[in-house]
Amino acid sequence: xxxxxxxxxxxxxxxxxxxxxxxxxxxxxxxxxxxxxxxxxxxxxxxxxxxxxxxxxxxxxxxxxxxxxxxxxxxxxxxxxxxxxxxxxxxxxxxxxxxxxxxxxxxxxxxxxx
Amino acid sequence: xxxxxxxxxxxxxxxxxxxxxxxxxxxxxxxxxxxxxxxxxxxxxxxxxxxxxxxxxxxxxxxxxxxxxxxxxxxxxxxxxxxxxxxxxxxxxxxxxxxxxxxxxxxxxxxxxxxx
Numbered sequence: 042x043x044x045x046x047x048x049x050x051x052x053x054x055x056x057x058x059x060x061x062x063x064x065x066x067x068x069x070x071x072x073x074x075x076x077x078x079x080x081x082x083x084x085x086x087x088x089x090x091x092x093x094x095x096x097x098x099x100x101x102x103x104x105x106x107x108x109x110x111x112x113x114x115x116x117x118x119x120x121x122x123x124x125x126x127x128x129x130x131x132x133x134x135x136x137x138x139x140x141x142x143x144x145x146x147x148x149x150x151x152x153x154x155x
Numbered sequence: 156x157x158x159x160x161x162x163x164x165x166x167x168x169x170x171x172x173x174x175x176x177x178x179x180x181x182x183x184x185x186x187x188x189x190x191x192x193x194x195x196x197x198x199x200x201x202x203x204x205x206x207x208x209x210x211x212x213x214x215x216x217x218x219x220x221x222x223x224x225x226x227x228x229x230x231x232x233x234x235x236x237x238x239x240x241x242x243x244x245x246x247x248x249x250x251x252x253x254x255x256x257x258x259x260x261x262x263x264x265x266x267x268x269x270x271x
Contacts, residue, residue, distance in 0.1 A: 084159070084246050084262030085198065129198065141186060141250070142211055143260065145198040 044068050047130055047146030056155050060117040064130035064146045067111065071132040071144075074106050076115045079127045079148065088128075089115070120153045127151070157181045159263035161247050167269045168237055176232045176266045178247030187230045188248040188260060189222065191215070198246065204230065237270045244268075 047064045054060055062076075073092055077085035091097045094108045105114040117124055130146040160179045168174050180187050189201040203210040204222050212220075221233045230249075234241055244267050248260040 082264065084248070084264050086262065087259045131198075141188065141203045141260070142200045142213075143190075143198075144200070147197050 044144050045130060045132060045146045047149055049147045049149060051150040051152065053152045053154065054120055056120060056122060056153055058120050058153070060120050060124070060151060060153075062115040062117075062128050062130075062149050062151070064113050065111055066113070066132060068132070068144075069111070070134075073133050074104070074113045075131045075133065075143070076102075076104060077129040077131055077145075079129060081126075085129055085131075085145075117151075120151075122153050122155055125152045157261075159247055159249055159261050161245075161263035161266050163266060164264070165267045165269070167271065170239055170270055171236050174234050174237055174268065176234075176245050176247075176268070178230045178232075178249075178263055179228050180230055180247065180249030181251075181261055182228070184249035184251050184261075186210075186250045186252070187222075187224070188250075189232045190246045190248065190262075191243040192246065192265075193240075193243040201232075201245075234268075237268075239270050242268055242270045 045066045075090040076088045078088045079085045089099055089104045091104045091106050094106050097104045101118045103116040127148040127150050129148040131143045134142045162177045166174055187204045190198050191201055192198045200213050202212040202216045202222055219235045223231050244265040246265045247263045250260045
């Protein structure tokens with residue numbers, strides 16, 4: 042079983058739609074959950090991170106974690122064409138001698154059309 | 156805003172040749188990383204580096220790969236004898252503290268390596 046799985050899409054939505062992006066993971070040792078955004082020809086940039094189960098909101102973005110189901114989500118409200126990018130979930134190792142290594146999902150390609 | 160820079164943006168090489176990919180991390184950062192992304196696949200961890208030594212490496216990072224911080228500003232990835240399957244986008248990242256908890260890894264724009 043892959044450690045982190047993410048539907049690669051692509052996902053195409055109209056401007057103003059609510060977008061839901063999801064990942065599942067298998068490694069119970071993952072404690073922190075991150076969402077990165079990657080624009081074309083750029084490196085990933087951190088959008089949000091969460092630790093505990095529940096929701097965390099930042100502007101139009103809400104990250105949700107359900108540790109019991111090993112399922113994380115990112116919701117984008119009032120999506121804009123500028124949100125068009127690849128969204129990657131990522132989980133850092135945070136135990137033992139292995140710190141810093143990020144395990145990424147496949148990435149979901151999102152297009153928001155005007 | 157400080158950023159990680161990488162050169163070159165695109166490197167084309169012949170199979171069997173050595174390549175060196177260069178990165179300039181953010182100046183006060185202490186932890187450095189290389190990742191790669193083969194076209195259509197996940198971003199994969201290669202190696203982390205701290206205090207002039209490798210902290211962790213993946214199974215991809217075999218004897219053909221090496222990393223170095225030759226001076227106070229550069230961080231390099233060397234591939235000794237490139238193979239076709241080394242063709243990928245290579246990302247450098249840096250963090251101020253040991254990322255994995257709440258600190259952020261900042262990624263550069265990547266170097267696209269094409270092995271012919």
